[in-house]
Structure formats: structure tokens, C-alpha cells
Amino acid sequence: MSILSLQNVVKQYHNHRAVDGVSFDIPKGSIFGLLGPNGAGKTSLIRIITTITGADSGKVYLDGNPINADSPKFIGYMPEERGLYKKMKVGEQLLYLAQLRGMNKNEAKSAILYWLEKFDNKDWWNKKIEELSKGMQQKIQFIATVMHKPKILILDEPFTGLDPLNTNLMKEEINQMNQQGTSIIFSTHRMEQVEEICKDIVLINQGKKILEGKVDEIKNQHKNNLFRIEFDGSFPKDLLNSDFQLVEDTPEYVLIKVSANHNSNELLRALIAKGIQIKSFTEVLPSLNEIFIKLVEK
Amino acid sequence: MSKLGLITKREYLTRVKKKSFLLATFLTPLAFGLIIFLSGYFASQMGESEQSIVIADANNIIKQYPIEDKNLTIDFSDELIDSLKKNYINNGYDMLIHLPKFDNIESNKFNVNYYSKEKLGIAKIEKLERSIGKSLKSFKLENSSIDKVEYDKLRTNVILENALLAEKDSDIEGDRSSKFSSGIATALSYGMGFMMYMVIFIFGGMVMRSVMEEKLNRIVEVIVSTVKPFQLMLGKLLGVGAVGLTQLIIWMILFSIISMIAGSYFGGDTSSITGMDAQQTAEMMKQLEDEEGFSVTSLLNEIKALNWLLILPTFIIFFLGGYFIYSSLFAAVGSAISEDMGEAQQFMLPISIPVIIAIIMVPAVMGNPNGPLAVFGSMFPLLSPILMPARLPFDPPLWQVLISTLILIASVIFFVWLAGRIYRVGIFMHGKKISFKELAKWIRYKY
Numbered sequence: 001m002s003i004l005s006l007q008n009v010v011k012q013y014h015n016h017r018a019v020d021g022v023s024f025d026i027p028k029g030s031i032f033g034l035l036g037p038n039g040a041g042k043t044s045l046i047r048i049i050t051t052i053t054g055a056d057s058g059k060v061y062l063d064g065n066p067i068n069a070d071s072p073k074f075i076g077y078m079p080e081e082r083g084l085y086k087k088m089k090v091g092e093q094l095l096y097l098a099q100l101r102g103m104n105k106n107e108a109k110s111a112i113l114y115w116l117e118k119f120d121n122k123d124w125w126n127k128k129i130e131e132l133s134k135g136m137q138q139k140i141q142f143i144a145t146v147m148h149k150p151k152i153l154i155l156d157e158p159f160t161g162l163d164p165l166n167t168n169l170m171k172e173e174i175n176q177m178n179q180q181g182t183s184i185i186f187s188t189h190r191m192e193q194v195e196e197i198c199k200d201i202v203l204i205n206q207g208k209k210i211l212e213g214k215v216d217e218i219k220n221q222h223k224n225n226l227f228r229i230e231f232d233g234s235f236p237k238d239l240l241n242s243d244f245q246l247v248e249d250t251p252e253y254v255l256i257k258v259s260a261n262h263n264s265n266e267l268l269r270a271l272i273a274k275g276i277q278i279k280s281f282t283e284v285l286p287s288l289n290e291i292f293i294k295l296v297e298k
Numbered sequence: 299m300s301k302l303g304l305i306t307k308r309e310y311l312t313r314v315k316k317k318s319f320l321l322a323t324f325l326t327p328l329a330f331g332l333i334i335f336l337s338g339y340f341a342s343q344m345g346e347s348e349q350s351i352v353i354a355d356a357n358n359i360i361k362q363y364p365i366e367d368k369n370l371t372i373d374f375s376d377e378l379i380d381s382l383k384k385n386y387i388n389n390g391y392d393m394l395i396h397l398p399k400f401d402n403i404e405s406n407k408f409n410v411n412y413y414s415k416e417k418l419g420i421a422k423i424e425k426l427e428r429s430i431g432k433s434l435k436s437f438k439l440e441n442s443s444i445d446k447v448e449y450d451k452l453r454t455n456v457i458l459e460n461a462l463l464a465e466k467d468s469d470i471e472g473d474r475s476s477k478f479s480s481g482i483a484t485a486l487s488y489g490m491g492f493m494m495y496m497v498i499f500i501f502g503g504m505v506m507r508s509v510m511e512e513k514l515n516r517i518v519e520v521i522v523s524t525v526k527p528f529q530l531m532l533g534k535l536l537g538v539g540a541v542g543l544t545q546l547i548i549w550m551i552l553f554s555i556i557s558m559i560a561g562s563y564f565g566g567d568t569s570s571i572t573g574m575d576a577q578q579t580a581e582m583m584k585q586l587e588d589e590e591g592f593s594v595t596s597l598l599n600e601i602k603a604l605n606w607l608l609i610l611p612t613f614i615i616f617f618l619g620g621y622f623i624y625s626s627l628f629a630a631v632g633s634a635i636s637e638d639m640g641e642a643q644q645f646m647l648p649i650s651i652p653v654i655i656a657i658i659m660v661p662a663v664m665g666n667p668n669g670p671l672a673v674f675g676s677m678f679p680l681l682s683p684i685l686m687p688a689r690l691p692f693d694p695p696l697w698q699v700l701i702s703t704l705i706l707i708a709s710v711i712f713f714v715w716l717a718g719r720i721y722r723v724g725i726f727m728h729g730k731k732i733s734f735k736e737l738a739k740w741i742r743y744k745y
């Protein structure tokens with residue numbers, strides 16, 4: 001069952017097509033990476049999902065239902081560029097945003113108190129936003145995003161501008177929410193962040209989906225049969241031929257590319273036959289960044 | 299509460315709860331009072347500076363028929379004009395006036411020269427011309443065959459009065475206001491026109507800054523993920539408009555309390571605010587004739603005699619209409635700006651132009667409050683919020699007020715719609731300088 005399902009979504013802005021027939025499904029309870037370089041159409045897609053704008057054509061289903069005016073209640077959205085009313089007090093502000101999300105005053109109040117307590121900041125209620133440090137403000141922003149217990153959390157570049165301490169705190173909270181059943185969409189152009197957090201991703205470029213699937217499967221599909229070998233002594237150059245190519249040669253290790261009609265065992269056997277003392281032998285999988293660049297350049 | 303209600307409430311409360319709101323509400327009338335007092339004070343100080351003059355009068359007339367001006371110390375000198383010219387300043391005079399010998403006493407023109415330490419103002423020159431002319435006239439009269447008593451009979455002071463003031467028969471149709479009340483109507487016109495001008499810029503500016511703040515600090519993205527951009531803009535317009543209305547109502551209450559207190563203090567009748575009958579008015583006119591009666595009491599009575607039942611509700615309607623038209627334009631501008639106030643200037647100019655034109659038109663409209671210019675100005679929706687209130691104290695025909703109101707309401711709907719079209723695109727545009735052409739394109743976008 002998917003929490004969010006996009007079917008052939010198209011969004012045209014005057015002279016460019018920001019979203020061009022994108023379809024994908026986000027499994028319930030997953031941490032899902034929405035990837036793409038700047039200007040790929042991520043924000044346009046998110047704005048469609050969050051009902052800020054409407055798609056020109058195509059369908060979006062949230063938890064099985066077409067998105068509608070009620071959908072924002074179930075969505076927590078933290079835009080890339082964050083902001084709060086600087087002159088408003090923390091409590092008032094959160095209460096206002098919660099009510100806009102459809103909570104009633106009492107629900108909202110207890111949810112806010114719960115979160116403030118969780119961050120050890122119960123006495124912030126009457127503080128103005130401008131009196132808080134940047135890190136504190138980001139915590140308030142996070143509370144504003146999650147206090148209405150959304151089914152799906154959409155975080156657009158959530159770690160930009162966070163110090164390592166707050167990045168960790170945010171990651172922990174995201175994981176905790178996920179464990180409690182909240183699905184999470186994590187939108188970023190920084191692929192390396194995704195590899196450690198997301199299991200599933202979709203990669204878009206110039207409004208089109210170019211890749212979709214589980215991170216490890218994608219990496220396997222795009223692997224180059226590269227192996228990293230650490231050993232004692234010098235590398236027997238006579239081993240190299242069109243099947244086993246030397247890609248990188250360093251004092252510590254070598255990188256060997258095995259041609260498609262051979263496999264790692266054959267390389268290993270050949271190495272052993274040469275009497276080399278092997279210390280480690282690992283397959284090198286491409287990073288999402290490399291896969292992305294490869295796909296885009298194609 | 300609906301989302302629109304929540305937004306309106308926030309916009310309203312965050313402003314009304316501020317100390318600056320209280321200060322502005324209670325200090326503005328004080329500031330106005332001070333300005334009126336000061337302008338009156340300065341006006342009364344005008345020409346008060348005392349000057350000493352030496353007059354060289356070759357005909358020796360002014361000495362016999364002296365100039366009456368308490369600010370002038372006048373000496374006469376028989377010295378030769380050539381030496382007098384050189385010495386008058388050293389002798390402690392500010393000015394030398396030289397009346398040469400008459401060529402022809404019957405001439406209607408007489409050139410008098412002056413020498414002055416300082417440049418003379420036009421008012422001063424005219425006053426002296428009149429004073430000297432008066433002296434010469436007395437002299438000429440005495441030396442002519444015309445009898446002074448007969449001459450004085452030639453003068454007639456015409457006083458044009460509104461006959462309906464004293465008319466007991468209420469069936470006779472027509473305007474029943476006095477000359478004095480025209481003065482009050484003029485003051486009220488200016489007051490209301492100027493107030494609208496301030497309202498447009500103060501509250502329009504408030505809306506614009508608020509839109510810019512939300513856009514630049516990106517909270518707008520969070521808000522519009524739960525409400526439509528149009529709702530957010532409308533909520534803001536309503537909330538800030540309610541702030542303006544609150545202020546206006548407080549001022550009205552303050553004003554009526556003050557005039558009530560003043561009324562009872564000066565012994566005036568405060569029972570009716572809406573109007574008074576002809577007899578009362580007539581009594582008041584009698585009071586007016588007596589120079590002493592031209593007082594706070596009569597002023598208050600005249601103010602009460604205005605058609606407040608028409609003026610107040612209509613003013614509130616045009617106050618809101620003008621506010622909505624211009625503030626929605628300011629909201630559109632605020633949404634289109636992506637960096638700083640500097641960018642706002644190019645868009646604010648075209649918004650300001652009709653407001654300034656309207657203010658410039660106010661005197662002409664009041665000069666002929668039912669003339670074609672006034673009628674046009676009070677119908678055209680970008681001008682009417684200032685010009686219709688300016689016409690109100692002059693009892694404009696009701697049908698014109700009604701049509702103007704309908705045009706105003708239709709225009710409010712149009713401008714709020716138009717601003718909404720620009721706003722919904724503008725709030726997401728960053729880092730790009732926007733041209734008017736671009737704004738026009740946004741209106742047509744589907745979103």
C-alpha cells in the first residue's frame with residue numbers, strides 16, 4: 001500500500017514544463033528520497049503534493065484518496081527556506097499554524113506543550129521568535145511541521161543551515177517519527193545524504209523521472225564490476241588483459257574492472273594463483289551521485 | 299473558526315495588541331489638534347513684526363490722514379530725499395517711503411517709491427498700497443466737491459443670506475445651510491479627504507510591508523500549504539482593514555465625546571446630533587450677527603447641523619472601499635518585490651499618482667461641489683474614495699452617492715481579484731526583478 005501515489009503528473013509554467021509526466025509510488029512507512037539537481041522540478045512536485053498549486057494533468061493520491069482541500073491536515077511540510085513570524089510569540093505562533101492545519105485549540109495546545117517539553121524548552125511559550133537562537137528557531141520550525149501528527153512528512157533540504165548537533169537531532173527525530181509510522185519524503189540535491197537515510201528514491205531531472213527504486217538495487221544495477229583489492233607486495237601486471245583492467249593503482253590498493261562476461265570469483269582465483277597475499281577484496285558500488293551524473297550525461 | 303477567520307484574527311490582534319497602536323490611536327488626534335493650533339498660531343503671528351518707517355511726503359498728506367497700522371512706527375521727514383536714501387538705515391529705520399509731488403491730483407495712478415533694508419513680502423506691499431491709497435482718498439474727498447455724508451451713502455454692504463434658514467414652512471424645498479456652515483463643510487471636506495489620503499498610505503503601506511515580510515521570510519510557503527494564497531491575502535486585507543476601522547471608530551467616539559463636553563461647557567444644546575430645525579438655526583444666525591456669538595457654541599451647533607446620518611455611514615463605506623482598492627494594489631506590489639523597499643518605488647509611483655491627483659482636485663471639487671468635475675471625480679473609483687467624502691458635507695444628490703457606492707463596490711471586487719492573481723504568483727518569485735509587463739502576464743497565468 002502506498003501513502004502517496006503520483007500518476008503522470010504534469011505541470012507547465014508559461015514557457016517551461018516543470019513537471020513532465022512524473023509517476024511514482026511511495027510505500028507507507030518509508031523514508032523516501034526525492035532527488036534531483038537544483039531546478040529539476042522537486043519543489044514544483046512538492047507544491048503539487050502539498051496542494052499549494054494544482055497539477056495541469058495527472059493524479060495524486062494521498063493514502064488512497066485524491067488530494068483535496070482536506071489533505072494539508074495529513075501533511076507536514078517544511079520548506080527549504082524556513083521562516084516564522086519573528087515578532088510573534090512561540091506559543092501563539094504554533095497555535096496559529098496548528099489551527100490552520102485543522103487542529104482545535106486544546107489539541108493544538110497539548111501537542112505543542114508535548115513537543116516543547118521534548119526539546120526541554122517548556123518556558124519558550126511566551127518568547128518571541130526573534131529572541132531565540134537560530135538552532136532554537138529551527139526546532140520551533142520542526143515542531144510546526146510535525147505537531148499535527150501528519151501521515152506524511154515532506155522535508156525539503158532539511159539539513160541546510162543546520163550545525164552538526166542539530167543535524168543529528170533532526171535525523172533522530174525523523175527516524176523516531178518514521179518508527180511511529182509516519183512516512184517521510186526527503187527532498188534534496190545532495191545525494192550523499194540520501195544514501196544513509198533513504199531506502200527508496202526517485203531521481204528527477206528537467207521535470208522527468210529518470211530513475212526509481214531501492215537504493216541498494218539501483219546501485220547494483222549501475223555497478224561497474226569494480227573491485228578494490230588490498231594486498232602485500234607488487235601487483236602482477238601480466239594478469240591484466242581485456243577482462244581485468246587496472247583502473248587505479250595506488251601503494252595501498254588497486255581498482256580492477258572485471259568485464260561483463262567474467263565475475264569476481266575468476267579475478268580472485270587468478271590473483272590467488274599468482275600467489276598474492278590478499279588483505280581485502282571488496283566490490284565498489286557507484287555512489288548515487290555518480291549514477292546520477294552518468295544518467296544525466298547520457 | 300474558518301481559516302480565513304483565523305488569518306483575519308491574527309492580522310488584527312497582532313496589530314491591535316501592540317503598544318504602537320494605542321499610541322497612534324490616541325496621539326494622532328492630539329497631533330492633529332496641535333497642527334491646527336500651530337497653523338492658527340503662526341497665521342496670527344504673521345506680519346506681527348514691528349517696523350519703523352520714515353516717510354518723505356512731498357504733498358504732506360499722510361500726516362493729515364495718518365496710516366492706521368499698529369505694527370508700524372511712522373516718522374515724517376522733511377529732509378531731502380537724496381540724503382534720506384543714504385541715511386535712513388543709519389537713523390534706525392527699516393524702510394523709507396517716498397511720495398513725490400503730485401503732477402495731477404485727479405490722476406487715478408500715483409507712483410510711490412520705497413527703499414527697504416529687507417525684501418518686502420507681497421502681502422506687506424499690498425497692505426501699504428491700500429493704506430496709502432486710503433489716506434489719499436480721504437485727502438481727495440476732502441478737497442473735492444463731493445459731500446462726505448453723501449459719498450458714504452454710495453457704499454452698500456450686500457449680505458447674501460439663505461432665506462430657507464428663517465423659513466418656518468418646511469414644505470419649501472432647498473438647501474438650508476448658512477454661509478458659515480459652508481466654511482465648516484469645507485473644513486470637514488478637507489479633513490475627510492486628507493484622512494482618506496493618510497489611510498491609503500498608512501494602511502496600504504502596512505499591508506505591503508506585511509506581505510513582503512511573509513514572502514521574504516518564507517513563512518508564506520508554510521501558510522499557503524494549508525490555505526489558498528487568495529485566502530491569505532484576503533485575510534490580511536480584512537484584518538488590517540479592521541484595525542483601521544477600529545481606529546476610525548475610536549476617533550469618532552472620542553470626537554463626539556469631546557464635542558459633547560465642549561458643548562455642555564460652552565452651554566450649547568447637545569441633545570440632537572442629527573440636525574436642528576429652522577428656528578434653532580435662525581436663532582443661531584442671530585447669534586452669529588452678534589460678533590461675540592461667533593463662538594465655540596455656534597461652531598458646535600453648525601457641526602451638529604450637518605447631515606451626519608448621510609455623512610458618517612457613507613464616509614465609512616468610502617473609507618473601507620478606498621482602503622480595499624489601494625491596499626490590494628499595495629499587497630500585489632508587496633508580493634512582487636523580492637529584495638528590498640527600493641524595488642517597491644517603481645510600483646508605488648503609479649499607485650500614488652491617482653491619490654495625489656485626487657488630493658489636488660479637492661479644492662476644485664469643493665469650489666463647485668456639484669459641478670461636472672466633482673461628479674466625475676466622485677464616480678471614478680480610484681478618485682472617489684477621496685473625492686466623495688470631500689463632497690459629502692455639501693449634500694450631494696443621493697442618487698450620485700448611491701451610484702458612486704455601487705461603482706466603488708464593483709471596483710473593490712475587481713481590484714481584490716486582480717491583486718489576488720498577481721499575489722498568488724508573486725509570493726513564490728524570488729531573486730528576479732519584476733517589470734510591469736511581467737505583472738500583466740501573471741494575471742493571465744493559470745495556477
